[in-house]
Amino acid sequence: MAAAHGADMSFDAWMRERLVEVERALEQWVPADAPAGLGDAMRYGVLGAGKRLRPLLVLAAGEAVGGDREAALRAAAAAELIHAYSLVHDDMPCMDNDVLRRGKPTVHVEFGQAQAMLAGDAMQALAFEVLTPEHGVAPALQARLCALLARAAGHDGMAGGQAVDLASIGRALSEPELRRMHERKTGALLRASVLMGAACGHTDAAQWLALSDYGDAIGLAFQVVDDILDVTQASDVLGKTAGKDQDANKPTYVSLLGLDGARRRAADLHARALAALATVERSGRAGATARLAALADRVVHRQN
């Protein structure tokens, strides 16, 4: 771990190290021995796949502000657990009815619908277990992390956004309506990932707001790019069914702004994210947000 804090590490090397840590943490915390196959379904839904964007955001934000490493690792795992549970539930027949996710059959295809629903439910609870260890994280920080995560996951965050998404199939949404939906559905958890990392360290009010703005910008950029990839990439590259949104007649940034317009919007949001990081740096040490900047690049330039 000697090199782990080095701001001079290349981003790729940093990311590889952090992904190993996150994977090891999830391996340890997602139980193999939960009863009646529930643990198998949970592990299938969480381990060994996924870009781990939310954990990387937590860890990069935590390191940018000198955050407690144990707390940040727990927040990273918790954010991924919430994300992974939402995919498990979202793929079920009563929702998106998808059979392919992260290049594998979805959890309900592999384990049945009842087990998939329970696994998702248990993954959400596990996120809050992971945030509240008996030792190693200050209780007040545990409470703060639970507060941030619960609000991002719930009715005014991810779950609320999914409800709007369901209600919007086949409807013409305005651009502000589409944005508000995505701010909840994916943006809230991405922003909360950044803010959970920030909560693990020390920020002044301006830095906190700037990190929140960074989280908002990359959260929305992520979705705009998702919409672009849905029409430009094949299923085998995405690891999930491509063209799905178009087929379902869901409103997207591409259907609303066109492909070029969506690309311009992604570039604008990218610029806004980087501008927010400049504000964080002005009241902190120079270079502290380089990982967050690199993650913003990845979000905008990803191919799947």
Place this chain on the structure above:
Amino acid sequence: MAAAHGADMSFDAWMRERLVEVERALEQWVPADAPAGLGDAMRYGVLGAGKRLRPLLVLAAGEAVGGDREAALRAAAAAELIHAYSLVHDDMPCMDNDVLRRGKPTVHVEFGQAQAMLAGDAMQALAFEVLTPEHGVAPALQARLCALLARAAGHDGMAGGQAVDLASIGRALSEPELRRMHERKTGALLRASVLMGAACGHTDAAQWLALSDYGDAIGLAFQVVDDILDVTQASDVLGKTAGKDQDANKPTYVSLLGLDGARRRAADLHARALAALATVERSGRAGATARLAALADRVVHRQN
């Protein structure tokens, strides 16, 4: 509220007052304005029905140990939210496929399966939101309550018990297997309700263990009585479909011990719960656990 602390209040008057407080709290905290009908589905699943046993256990335990009232009310609402979400998911077609609950059509019948799943998901998140307010509850207590609730709800608690329940349909379970299933499925949350109340106040180690034992005993008694009522009561009295477990060939205390054996088991557990309360009283003030004793009576002698 002058009379609210009075240990000399009759149990019925105490319970009526507490039920009003719990209902008012849930009314306030379960959002009416969550987007796209999600709030309506959540409120339908939580408000205006249910015995509120878990909230009453939280509040009675809290009062027995001089607990913080705001924290205990939040813990009471959170426990009910977890219970209510589990009913919403449990009733869905991929699980128990039940159409009647608390005397009303189930949430998925009323709002559709997708909304029911999302409402349950959002109710679980809301439980942790309610436990982590910005002000009014000490952060360390917030963390403790989140820790207790998450573990009771998750893979080693309620969700794990439901997985075992699903896997046990049509199988011959031994009595220890049946007990272990129920300890998770319903017992964990009932015990956690008692312990969340206890966490809001002051207990020594012996009191904590005794309250935990009380919770275990009434948790299991609750299930034994449930099994008895399933074969002795009509659907209109239960507010849910009677004879369901028998029809599904699920193992129950009645199928394992016979009706008389199950009744003796409930009486034994009742006695164990009261004995545990005697231990709590020996190191506290006399009469402090009278509400918990009355709740144990209700659990064992309830008709629905």
